[in-house]
Amino acid sequence: MKSPIYKTIPLGPAEGSGYGRRSVLKGLAAAPLASGLANVLANPKLARAAAETLEEVQLTLSNGDTVSASLARPADTPAQAVLLIHEWWGLNDQIKTMAAEFAEQGYLALAVDLYGGEVAEAGNREKARELTQELDPEVATETLVAWIDWLRDHDDSTGKVATVGWCFGGAWSLNASIATPVDATVIYYGRVDRSVEDLKKLKGPVLGHFGRQDEAITAEMVETFASRMDEAGKDLTLYWYDAGHAFANPTGARYDEEDAATAWDRTLVFLKAQLRE
Template identity: 30%
Template sequence: MMSQINKADIKQEVFDLYDDYAHNRLNRRSFMEKLSLYAVGGLTVPALMSFLMPDYKGNMQTSPDDPRLQSGYVNYSSPKGGGTIKGLLSKPLDAKKKLGGIVVVHENRGLNPYIEDVGRRAALAGFISLAPDALTPLGGYPGNDDEGRALQSKRNKGEMEEDFIAAYNYLKNHKDCNGKVGVVGFCFGGGIANMMAVRLPELAAAVPFYGSQPALSDVPEIKAPLMMHNASLDTRIMEGLPPYEAALKANGKKYQSFVYENVNHGFHNDTTPRYDKAAAELAWKRTIDFFTEALK
């Protein structure tokens, strides 16, 4: 259905509605009712819904059985969080030395195929990556994002934070890691990346994609260099960016901040129509270059 609708014909208000729905500010019924206002001409509500939902079948950039990678699921201990957490661990098959580590943090819906794909992309770029699934204590990512969001809303936020702190420790101490570990996160994961920068003084680098900012009073605790990627149309997250940058600057923190014009929250996710190829590719290149320097 996605290919039958021209993205340019969709009003920005539709993407804003989807953002509210995806972040649990609208329930499904209200979302569909509001969406019906934009179902005009040849567009129907089911067609718009289909257009907005992620398409994992045709949009993966890597394969789970990519011959260049060693990639598979592991379980690690998170005693202060969910107990035992499942994650996708990926590394280059031909690695001749210990590698920098990257924790890849999912959105607010668990370890879906897009985030697994990002974990493999990080490995193909020369790192060992771990993409945890914070839904593990509830049975893991259920196979679709709507149910994943509902499950994740049932988990305690503090315990989930501990799960990603534990992922950092697991990766830092992995036999194939050089001990330098960074984090990249998207949406909810962007907020986790900022949280890890506050809580982990030895974190080597943090890259939040359109993530909520930490409390400004926590900024002095940050030791890791930051690279922030945000979308100009993402008014919710952009509102907190200027004071965050001001606090980082006032405290002498090392950071880079990139705002991509005329793109939406979620622009890196290539399985949804919010994806912007140019912005996503540039942001990812910047991210990999940043990690290459910070994790060597």
């Protein structure tokens, strides 16, 4: 079956913001990414307040190393679970705030740390590149598989798990779903150059958000991915946006509010459909 490819239809921006720790979370629930959440992410103090609502959790890998993640619990449990994978900057307040927003949307949300607590300051590309180069792919894979198992078995989880990642994390969202079965995979402009044989290992459907103006994750790469997904017989929903790389990150120079809001709404619709009982 041919994989569907859609063009974006931008949504109009809304208004809203929050002040203080409690009102930040209320703002997240009332006004998703188009305004309230974008305002929080772009404001370091508000992002810090949202991030501080998360709980730090740990587990031990087979080699004895302890790895950490930040957990956001929804109001009602048991709930479907979402594993979030950070950009190449590391597990910063932006990604933790996204976990808080997923929890406001009713998901048990876990933001994983693949860098052992290290974070590159915004704009410090040299440090971010260094962190990615130092990452051991085998350890990263084991870490993500372990956290997926942890989420699936958690008392507050229904057992349904999806992965979501941005940029560096978008690639690892796909990698994790290839390494172990998950119910759904969301990729925001991540590298998707995996073989047909690798893609055959996927269990659940994949949703991808990509920018036509992205010079790093090219249209050729994405179209090859779509063709390989088709050949592997896997379900792919692919959305193109007239935007550049990292268009959904309110803290970056290439942020596009309308496309970010559209991608967020599509992500929520996709997860609701794929993780329902």
